[in-house]
Amino acid sequence: MSFKLSYKPFGEQGILVEWPNQISESILEDVLGFKSKIGNVDVADIAEVRTAYQSLLILFHTPVNFQKKIEVLKNIYTSAENEEKRTSQLWRIPVCYDDCFALDLEHLSAVKNITKSEIMKRHTKVTYTVYFIGFLPGFLYLGGLDDTLSMPRKSTPRLAIEKGAVAIGGNQTGVYPSESPGGWNIIGQSPIPFFDKNLNPPCFTAPGDRIQFYAVNLKEFNDIKVLVDAGVYQIESEVTID
Amino acid sequence: MIKVLNSGLYSSIQDLGRYGFQEYGVPYSGAMDKQAMLFANTILANAEDSAVLEMTMLGAKLEFQCDTFICISGADMRAKLNGTRIPNYKMIAVKAADVLSFLSANGGIRTYLAVKGGFKTDVVMRSRSMYQGVTHNHVIQDGDLLAIEPQSNQSYPKNARLKINKDYFIQSQLGVFKGPEYDLLSEVQQHLLIDKPFIISKNNNRMAYQLEELIENTLEPIITTPVLPGSVQLTPSGKLIILMRDCQTTGGYPRVLQLKQESLNCLAQKYTGQLIKFSL
Numbered sequence: 373m374s375f376k377l378s379y380k381p382f383g384e385q386g387i388l389v390e391w392p393n394q395i396s397e398s399i400l401e402d403v404l405g406f407k408s409k410i411g412n413v414d415v416a417d418i419a420e421v422r423t424a425y426q427s428l429l430i431l432f433h434t435p436v437n438f439q440k441k442i443e444v445l446k447n448i449y450t451s452a453e454n455e456e457k458r459t460s461q462l463w464r465i466p467v468c469y470d471d472c473f474a475l476d477l478e479h480l481s482a483v484k485n486i487t488k489s490e491i492m493k494r495h496t497k498v499t500y501t502v503y504f505i506g507f508l509p510g511f512l513y514l515g516g517l518d519d520t521l522s523m524p525r526k527s528t529p530r531l532a533i534e535k536g537a538v539a540i541g542g543n544q545t546g547v548y549p550s551e552s553p554g555g556w557n558i559i560g561q562s563p564i565p566f567f568d569k570n571l572n573p574p575c576f577t578a579p580g581d582r583i584q585f586y587a588v589n590l591k592e593f594n595d596i597k598v599l600v601d602a603g604v605y606q607i608e609s610e611v612t613i614d
Numbered sequence: 615m616i617k618v619l620n621s622g623l624y625s626s627i628q629d630l631g632r633y634g635f636q637e638y639g640v641p642y643s644g645a646m647d648k649q650a651m652l653f654a655n656t657i658l659a660n661a662e663d664s665a666v667l668e669m670t671m672l673g674a675k676l677e678f679q680c681d682t683f684i685c686i687s688g689a690d691m692r693a694k695l696n697g698t699r700i701p702n703y704k705m706i707a708v709k710a711a712d713v714l715s716f717l718s719a720n721g722g723i724r725t726y727l728a729v730k731g732g733f734k735t736d737v738v739m740r741s742r743s744m745y746q747g748v749t750h751n752h753v754i755q756d757g758d759l760l761a762i763e764p765q766s767n768q769s770y771p772k773n774a775r776l777k778i779n780k781d782y783f784i785q786s787q788l789g790v791f792k793g794p795e796y797d798l799l800s801e802v803q804q805h806l807l808i809d810k811p812f813i814i815s816k817n818n819n820r821m822a823y824q825l826e827e828l829i830e831n832t833l834e835p836i837i838t839t840p841v842l843p844g845s846v847q848l849t850p851s852g853k854l855i856i857l858m859r860d861c862q863t864t865g866g867y868p869r870v871l872q873l874k875q876e877s878l879n880c881l882a883q884k885y886t887g888q889l890i891k892f893s894l
Binding site: 381383386388390421424426427504505509510550567572 | 633634635636637638639640641738739747748791793794836837838839840842844862863864869872873874875
């Protein structure tokens with residue numbers, strides 16, 4: 373806990389804490405560490421704490437005395453108390469890269485001059501880091517895409533991208549958790565639901581977790597889909613301690 | 615139950631919103647004009663978070679299947695009960711088989727219908743606020759049956775004495791705070807933002823209100839970061855976007871201003887072509 377942070381009021385009930393202007397795993401660790409310390413200290417009146425790449429937003433139930441609250445937060449950040457080892461999980465997510473789903477894989481392969489099977493290999497080789505969830509309910513911001521697979525968003529977004537579509541947009545990859553308009557390049561389809569309003573929490577994964585994709589063929593995809601729809605599919609995972 | 619004979623242009627059940635799920639990317643939702651919603655619930659002596667029907671621009675036509683009390687608030691949609699005009703901001707007894715109809719909105723664009731005890735539609739993630747992908751539907755549909763609790767309206771409950779302040783319907787000044795990126799703006803940009811009136815573009819809905827006038831912008835997009843209803847974003851093309859109740863949880867444009875809570879209610883009643891001004 374040694375970054376130089378800025379603390380700003382955000383509306384009448386929020387305090388925004390910001391780290392240096394970059395995306396890195398060490399900043400993510402620090403953001404999540406600060407969030408968990410705030411959770412362990414009983415700071416009065418906190419309604420919610422949420423995080424993004426290099427920011428943390430604390431919202432209070434009522435308008436706050438910013439100076440006082442910022443002092444309290446600064447002390448929590450610098451104190452060594454309440455620091456604990458965070459555990460995270462590695463989730464193994466099946467993806468079918470079959471042409472019937474991968475609407476833009478052919479194009480990506482042609483533009484990049486990389487074979488489809490090599491794209492698949494590079495996409496599944498990496499262990500991605502979950503930075504935060506935003507944009508849509510259950511949409512994971514993942515870090516770690518192989519630079520050679522980076523591909524600009526389509527200039528004309530599709531009006532509807534299917535739920536479960538695995539896609540690349542710029543230097544990011546992600547899975548659409550629900551049907552949505554979108555400009556990312558679709559390279560596959562996952563049968564796994566990333567957002568379930570009937571579960572609490574509605575997402576199986578959390579910031580700091582890791583995601584690894586693995587390739588399944590169309591038959592395996594359909595078999596998994598049957599289990600998912602029946603509510604009996606267990607996502608493969610292992611616990612890791614950072 | 616209330617039967618929806620005609621859903622109107624864009625009508626949805628809303629309460630104070632869905633809290634505690636923003637870290638999973640779930641928007642707050644909730645009534646756009648919470649002030650109007652609170653007035654209606656208070657007049658009926660409802661709990662303040664009782665769900666109401668929010669109607670936009672063109673109202674619904676509804677048939678009651680049980681007795682209850684109602685209160686209408688917000689913009690004037692010239693409500694009629696069985697063909698007879700009824701006033702806003704008053705408790706009104708309705709009987710089974712009564713038909714309540716609304717026309718187009720005057721003086722604002724959002725009208726609220728509260729019923730005694732609140733609407734009892736499905737609770738999803740601790741809220742009844744309708745939102746695409748969270749609740750079954752994001753708007754009510756023709757033929758829907760909306761659950762309410764029957765209330766005996768034989769004896770009239772005591773009417774709450776309430777001073778209704780509707781000044782915010784005609785007000786064009788929106789009270790704001792500096793947003794997290796305000797200080798990155800040049801002095802010229804800050805002056806343009808605060809001193810100039812803006813026209814509301816036709817792109818205005820429960821997610822966001824866009825403004826017509828552009829502000830010359832030299833700021834780069836920022837690393838994706840939390841946003842709130844009321845955040846005023848400045849896009850690379852110089853467009854200003856004011857986020858509303860259904861906005862995403864994160865965004866990548868500089869947040870130059872943040873509306874005060876009461877200004878969000880005020881803006882929620884504004885429509886295409888109207889002028890607003892930010893007041894810091």
